[in-house]
Amino acid sequence: MINVFDAILGMFSNDLAIDLGTANTLVYLKGKGVVVSEPSVVAVQKDSVGQKKVLAVGTDAKNMLGRTPGSIVAIRPMKDGVIADFDITEEMLRYFIRKIHNRKALVRPRIVICVPSGITQVEKRAVKESAESAGAREVYLIEEPMAAAIGAGLPITEASGNMIVDIGGGTTEVAVISLAGIVYAKSVRVGGDKMGPYSPEEGKVDTMEVKGRDLVSGIPKTLEIGAQEIREALSEPINAIVEAVRISLERTPPELAADIVDKGIVLAGGGALLRNLDQLLREETGLPVVIAEDPLSCVVLGSGKVLDELDLLKQVTVAS
Secondary structure (H helix, E strand, O other), X not given: OHHHHHHHHHHHOOOEEEEEOOOEEEEEEOOXXXXXXXXXXXXXXXXXXXXXXXXXXXXXXXXXXXXXXXXXXXXXXXXOOEEXXXXXXXXXXXXXXXXXXXXXXXXXXXXXXXXXXXXXXXXXXXXXXXXXXXXXXXXXXXXXXXXXXHHOOOOOOOOOOEEEEEEOOOOEEEEXXXXXXXXXXXEEOOOHHHOOOOOOOOOOOXXXXXXXXXXXXXXXXXXEEEHHHHHHHHHHHHHHHHHXXXXXXXXXXXXXXXXXXXXXXXXXXXXHHOOOHHHHHHHHHOXXXXXXXXXXOHHHHHHHHHHHOHHHHHXXXXXX
C-alpha cells in the first residue's frame, strides 16, 4: 500500500539533487538544471517564550547577517560541510523544496544530497533525517568529491586514476577515484570561508578598500589593503590544501599515480576560482592542474547527472 502511495506521490514530484554547502546551497531539478543557488543562511526570530520562527532563508537571510536586532538571529546551519543545527537545516531544505515545487503540499521528491567524504554515521543520519522531515520520499547520499568528479566530466567508471580537489566553503576534499569508487580520500576542514584573492598578476599591484570598525580606535573607517597582505593572511589555509594534495599523492597506489601524472589534477568548488591557486599547485606537485569548467556548480551538476542514470546512482551512493 505504501509503495502505491509513494508511486502516486512520485507522479507529482520532480527529483532533486542538492549540494548542501557550508556557504551556498545549490539545487538541481531533474529535467531543468540548476534552479536554486542561494547562501546557506536562515534568519530566525525568537519570541518572549523562546519559540523560534523562520523569517527568511537564502539571499534575504544573508543580507541580515550581522545587521539584526537582538530578537532576530541569522544562522548558518552548516559548519565544516556538516549539519550544525538540525532543525534549522530542515527548515532550509523545506523552504528550497517548496520554492522549486511552488508550495505544492503533495510533493515528495527523491533527493540526492552531497556529503563530505569524511562524514560519520551520525552525521549521515542527520542529513538523511533532515531531508526526510523536509518532505523527501527517498534520500540518497553521494560523497562530494565523487559528485564533483562526475560534474567535471571525469571518466570515473573507467579503470584509471582521476584526482579531484574540491574546495568548498567549509571543507576541502581531495580524492582519487577509479572504477566508480573512491580509492583514497582526504578531507581537511579548510575552505573558501577562510580565503580571498590569493596572488596578484605579474607586475600588477592589486588593492581594494575595506570598511569596518577599527579595533584600535573602535571607530568605523575605510582602509586600503594590498594583495600582499591578503596573501600573507591566506598562507595557512593554502598550505593546508597543498599539504592535503601532497599526502593524497603519496598514498595513491603506483598504477593510479601513473594515470594522474598523465591526466593531472582537477580543481572544483568555489575555492578553485582563487586566482593563481592552480599555478601554485602545479609548482608544488610538478603535475598538470586544470580548473573544472564550472567549479561552483560541479558538485550539484554531478549529483543531477546521477539522478538520470540509475545504474550509476547505485554504484556511487554511500550506505547510511
